[in-house]
Amino acid sequence: MSLLEVKSFAVGEWIAPDDKARMIENAVTGAPFGRAGNESLDVQAMLDHARQTGGPALRALTFHDRARMLKALATHLGKHKQALYDLSFATGATQADHTIDIDGGIGTMFVFASKGRREMPDSHVYLDGEVEQLSRTGSFLGQHIATSLQGVAVHINAFNFPVWGMLEKLAPTLLAGVPAIVKPATATCYVTELAVKIMLDSGILPAGALQLVSGGLGDMLDRLTCQDVVSFTGSAQTAFKLRSAPHILRNSIRFVAEQDSLNASILGPDAVPGTPEFDLFIKEVQREMTTKAGQKCTAIRRIIAPQAQVEAVIEALSARLAKTVIGDPQAEGTRMGALVSNSQKRDVLEKAGIIGTEAERVFGDADNFDVQGADPEQGAFLPPMLYHCADPDTAVRIHDTEAFGPVSTIMGYRDLDHAIALVNRGDGSLVASVITHDPEVAREVALGAGAFHGRLYFNSRDSMKESTGHGSPLPHMVHGGPGRAGGGEELGGVRGVMHYMQRTAIQGSPDILTAIGKKWVPGATEKPAPAHPFTRTFHDLEIGETIYSDPRVITVDDIQHFAEFTGDTFYAHMDDAAAKRNPFFPGRVAHGYLLLSFAAGLFVEPNEGPVLANTGLDTLRFMKPVQAGDSIKVRLTVKHKTPRNEEYGEVRWHATLTNQNDELVAEYELLTMNAFAI
Template sequence: MNEVLRENDSASAVRDVRSFAAGQWIGADDTARAIHSAVTGRLIARAGCAALDVEAMLDHARKVGGPNLRAMTFHQRAKMLKALALHLGQHKDRLYEISFATGATQKDHLIDIDGGIGTMFVFASKGRREMPDAHVYLDGDVEQLSRNGTFLGQHICTPLQGVAVHINAFNFPVWGMLEKLAPTLLAGVPAIVKPATASCYVTELAVEILLESGLLPAGALQLVSGGLGDMLDRLTSQDVVSFTGSAETALKLRSAPHILGNSIRFIAEQDSLNASILGPDAAPGTPEFDLFIKEVTREMTAKAGQKCTAIRRILAPDAHVADVIEALQAKLSKTTIGDPKDAATRMGALVSGSQKADVLEKAAMIGAEADRVFGDPENFDVHGASAEDGAFLPPMLFHCANPDAATNVHEVEAFGPVSTVMPYGDLDHAIALANRGQGSLVASVITHDPDVARQVAMGAGAFHGRLYFNDRDSMGESTGHGSPLPHMVHGGPGRAGGGEEMGGVRGVMHYMQRTAIQGSPDILTAIGGKWVPDATEITHDDHPFTRTFHDLEIGETFRTRPRQITSDDVAHFAEFTGDTFYAHMDDAAARRNPFFPGRVAHGYLLLSFAAGLFVQPDEGPVLANTGLDNLRFMKPVEPGDSIKVRLTVKHKTPRNDEYGEVRWHVTLTNQDEDLVAEYDLLTMSAYAAR
């Protein structure tokens, strides 16, 4: 095991960052690139191996990793993700320690390392709660393609039988890997992770910890530290490339003839000029104004501004621009820059000297159209470290007085602690300025006016992957402008890449193929593992409520005796419940209603009587009725009519080590076999007899 690199190691202590290929760790060779500490500038590592056998890696993923993962159900893979997250959490101090060399502070570690672990937990939970304990995911409802229902259609999703190549950016060496890896593994697809070289030593340690757990099946995860060689030219239509980085690099990769010619899926999350809008109502002195200043300050300084979601353009009403600049100057002046290990440091270094040079170049381009009103890169204090040796910069705030005439402020991203304040006239003007980014990951709007929020959503939604609204009511629990959450999509149109990541189960679908299947009810039931109406029924002599979760079979059906509904039943139910709606009490009034032939039984009376017909009263495996889904009343029931019930096991989902959820398809029919009502009944049933 490699030792964690520490800044007080001797100058000769240079770490060889390894790759993990086809089940073996492989060290760097003479072609490796040098990696320097962001804090001291000292050579700390090298990464790269020209001799890496990329074809063997792809072969190992496809022939070993893929089959191993596809043999598991969604729930088994979700449990694996949870166990992996727990294991990482037990070793996160090792990741904290090594990450300081990237220039990140302890607060930055919480975003990257703890945020990545939290993302795995969310996907593990969604896999258990929103996906089946099966190998096939059903997408949407059954479509009836024939008159009598003997020929049906259904969309299903199954894992791609290739490999996912993840190309990640330098700014989040842990979260950047885990937010892609979690949905990929949940889908049942192996991954080859290629982190950016500048911070790949952190990703290497994270991969090492994951592999040490013994939880991953062989071939599920491989690592490339350094260049990919010609790996992308060897991909097939079953493979996926998921890229995070610059628009220039994304264009080069996605437009390669091999990628285009084979329709290889390419998911891109690129740089973007995200905006934050101070609502017209958020004047100085309001909670919203103070919140706006806090959000902008945080986004300029967290990770030294090296976040793809950071605020690059600050839009304020013309009347409040001076107040915004003054408030930001006061806040930013309190930003202590220095050694990220020092608890007093509020902003560390950029990831490398080359990144610092790039930010200064881009800031100069912005400065051609805007005045710098805070932060002098030639004169600022650095505590506990050397400004000359480390990749330190101060927060730099610009003011563009005429954003309509400007170009660079809407097109050039300085990927560091740089942002530009600009005025807007009315809200339509603010929306137009925000949209000039030509596609962003996120825009935020700080307002307490719902009409302002709606207008921005309608006007700017098409240009943004996420719109973040915050005010005095939500500020206590909100996660912040720059925090993409695994529950929601992360990506954006146009310049932002046109892709999307995470988004709960939506993110899993990027690594699966949606296929339309067509056939009989029995065929669809067999493929999807979910009973389709009119499929073959299974009967047993004993009542299904006496059978344990595991004993119950999909399609197992119980039919009840009929029960007649009387006028006294309807009157008693009305008196007992207080539901005296006229259609149940007044025959003449009911006849004037186009839906009823006359006085009719309550719908909920029918449900109650249905339960009385199918419930088995003795203690048994059924633990609780947890709800009804998809309830529909198809035909009214008059006094004198009879109802009977058909109860069928539609689907089963394990919930924990003791019980699972059984979804029953319930139909009520009358004496003429006409469908009266239909719904899904949910019960929790024990695995063992009680």
Template sequence: MTIQSVQSFAAGQWLAPDSGARPIESALTGRVIAEAGRSHLDAGVLLEHAKTAGGPTLRDMTFHDRARMVKALATYLSQHKQALYDLSYHTGGTLSDHKIDIDGGISTMFVIASKGRREMPDARVYIDGDVEYLSRDGSFLGQHICTPLQGVAVHINAFNFPVWGMLEKLAPTLLAGVPAIVKPATATCYVTEACVRLMLESGLLPQGALQFVAGGLGDMLDLLGPQDIVSFTGSAETALKLRGRANILENSVRFVAEQDSLNASVLGPDAKPETPEFSIFIKEVCQEITVKAGQKCTAVRRVFVPDSLLDAVVHALKQRLSEVVIGDPNLHTTGMGALVSASQKHDVLDKVSQISAEAERVFGDPNGFEISGDDVQDGAFLPPMLFHCADPDAARNVHDVEAFGPVSTIMGYRDLDHAIALLNRGKGSLVASVITRDTDVARQLALGSAAWHGRLYFNNRDSKDAATGHGSPLPHMVHGGPGRAGGGEELGGVRGVLHYMQRTAIQGSPDIVSAIAGTWTDGSREITEDTHPFTRTFEVLKVGETLHSDSRTVTLDDIETFARFTGDTFYAHMDEDAAAANPFFPGRVAHGYLLLSFAAGLFVQPDPGPVLANTGLDRLRFMKPVVPGDSIQVRLTVKQKTKRNDEYGEVRWDVRLSNQDNETVATYDLLTMNAYAASS
């Protein structure tokens, strides 16, 4: 059999393994299938290449440029993913497992790219929060902005997800504008290498944006500086060693950790055996024990059920687990494949012996189980194992020791307070799930345990068809957890991108703040043109371009006509005495939405032109009531421009309505889609 040489990609060159290479065994046969690693890695060359080639090019792109790049990468990988499936069988997983890893990683890239286009500006600066007015007259302002770190992101990934583990970190890193050096676990790095080759062959990545290390990092962590970041996934023991290095501490190098944790699932007291919730619970717990052979950082390690339902749950879990076929994942009948390696199997068995000191094994004999398939009897297979701990309050190992395989321990609880106490004994987890339809149960468990968990997943008959599962981190939601789980967060949409950026408070005049942030701020210089802004195409409009409208007097007849026409006859508009008795109104006042309608009439240019559609308004505030006889005027200013495609872009307008005394009566952001010259 040919042994694959897994190469590193450093400073634009592929480097073959040398005398320092480590052998990699197939999880299915135990035979050596690859080798990876080098006796020496010039880490300084990789870091310098990333900082001088990759970083400047990425930072010169806008968020939308980077988002389009990430989307194109995901599309390219999706078109070539079969090669990754084929290679992944040697990791021990089934096709379903591979899809979680490969399809899940690609899907994460698509989501992050979409959020980059929708929630971030077509600019190089991300605005964090609202403008802070630091002076009474508005001449001195504050604004928080985020800009890319000017260093390198070093990604250290675990063996269980060789593709998803890389892509879920890489997508937000690239979107932030930071180059990455990827170092996967050696046991499955051959799959990661294949994925990296595809991305590089696509031609979509700037030089230096992505480098790959198969094997050890050498002294790279000792060369990092304050602008660099380490994103780690793996064991708590390894994370402690890495984040405790002197150079990491001395330079305050950012260290984001996603570590192992004793995740748990709780069956609510309302979920009796005859309910749909009971069936959902049994199904999800069994999935979490067997998917990826239990080698997931989010897998259920502890199972908490009401004391009265303990026997029923154990019986149901044993019945379902007994139906799982263990063996060669290439066979379509196989339900659970192998662990990643013989060493991982030995580690799991060692942890099982520690759990056995406090809990009775009620299912799964590691010394006597059937393995389906030919030529796989020497593979790293284990059966799903279920333990029962009769005294969870006195036990320690079941709350402290994680067997990173198809192993879980079931425990009974007396009441919800007891369940919460047991749940939190894990000292911090990535996820805890609760299967209940009782909203009071859900609320009590959330209030009592949310502080100890990065994610709380609730499911019942109402959400089961749409729910994604206890063990599925989603790119929209944060992935991480407190305490033992590492204290970090990944994903979470734009939140994950901001890990690779620096938040800076800027202070200055409105013009200075606007120039840096790329968005017009109240008090900034206004630009006046001879033509109406609605007649000007997207690329011609300037941020700060302003129209001051004529004024219009609001009459009592206007108010009554609007009330009759819309049916909004609220007393503040129709009853003088009742309105005057209200502390907010001097008497009858104009409808807020009447003012919006009049405002549109004052600033709209009615002829066909570049404005294609009004897509909504944000941040509407009514500041001061308008009474009959008052007049209103509009100031309309181009606040921000965001390109959407080659035909049109979104214009965000700052709208201010003022009365005859120049007092602000309403403000809002108007959103329109405006065409480019070629399409208008």
């Protein structure tokens, strides 16, 4: 069988491996499978192509344009999943593993596409936080904005997730408007290469937006600038070597790392045998030990159970692990495939040997286990191996050695404080899980262990049917952790996008802030509406367009009728003497919601038109009470516009209610959906 020639994609061309390429083996058979690497890659030309071609093309698009691009890419990848599945079996992964890697990666792109449309503007500037008033009258204001970095993101990915590992970095990078150079781990780079080829062949991406290095990066990292980002997933040793390079330090080049992690799972003191939580705990640990053959950065490495339950956990977990069928990942019934390579198998055995100096192996024998449909001597197979540490307080290596495979160690705790101390011995982890039905246990662990973990996963009988699992990073939440875990925060929705943008404080007048952010700021110039704004389509409306209503007098009869009609007979609206005893009211006052209702009547256009629906109010505040005899009037200004689909968009209106003395009575933002055409 001919070897697979894994190519790089540089400056618009596919480049084959050279005579110094590294050999890749089939994880299942141990046989040579492919070659990758080319030392003659022109890395400077790649960087220039990304910065000069890919970057400008991406930055010319709005966040919504980029979000639509991500959705199209995810849809296109979804149509070619089978080819990715078929190739991925050579990595030792099962079909269930493919679902996590391939489907999970595609799903992550869809989430970022959705968040880009829902949480970011159809513009080029992201507004980070609210406007800050820096002067007495409001003529000088400040706001934080984020704009696209004008460099390139270099993604260095691990071997265990050749698709998800790429896409979870690529999605926020492209959404930020930054081109990427992807460098997958050589052992599984052939799967990444196929995914990249599928995306490039779609024609969806601008030229220069995505390049691929199959093999080594050469001196690329020494050519980066302050506008570039390195996003790394891998070992702590490699991360330290890369991030401490003088060029990286001297130029303050952003370095995002997700690295080694001694993740743990705590069995709550209430989760005794016979409870749903105990059974759930056993299921979660078994799944994390065997999924991807334990080759997950979030896998459970330390099992922390009440001392009285340790034997029960060992017995139940061993029984469940014994049912795990190991073998050819394509064979029917296989539940755990091979490790990625025989060198990885040797590394796991070496690390397991270190753990074995402080713990007793209580399940799994690497020299005696069954493999279905494959040769255990040739393929990179190992059984799940469970260790028990009787004295975790004096032990050191079980808390600092990660065997990146199907290996985990159980240890007992005396009380919850002891459990928290043990889980924190990992010196910074991506995730810790706590299986408990006691909310107070969860709170205590959150307070005691939160500082050492990027994510805390709590599960119980109440959430177990819909929970995503200890080991599943989600694009909505940050994925990273302090200390040993690298100090990074990937994913996390828009937080992940911000890794590839620069936060800048801008200061100036309301007109300046409005022009930069494309969002009207109170105090900025108002534009007289040429017609009632509710008669104008989404595209016709302009930011700052304003109308003023006629005044309306509030009467006692209005207040009385509203109270009787709604049932809101709160004393401040009904009893003048009681209202005067309240420090907030001068006497009997109008209902706040009466004022809002009258305000709507003052500015609404009743006839059918482009306004399709009122979808809500935001930031409502009542500033001054209104009594019978007072009048109110409304100012309504177009604050912001956001397209939602091909037919309509959301208009955010700034509304203020003032009284007969022009004093501010209430302020809020009205949301409507407006048609593009009528």
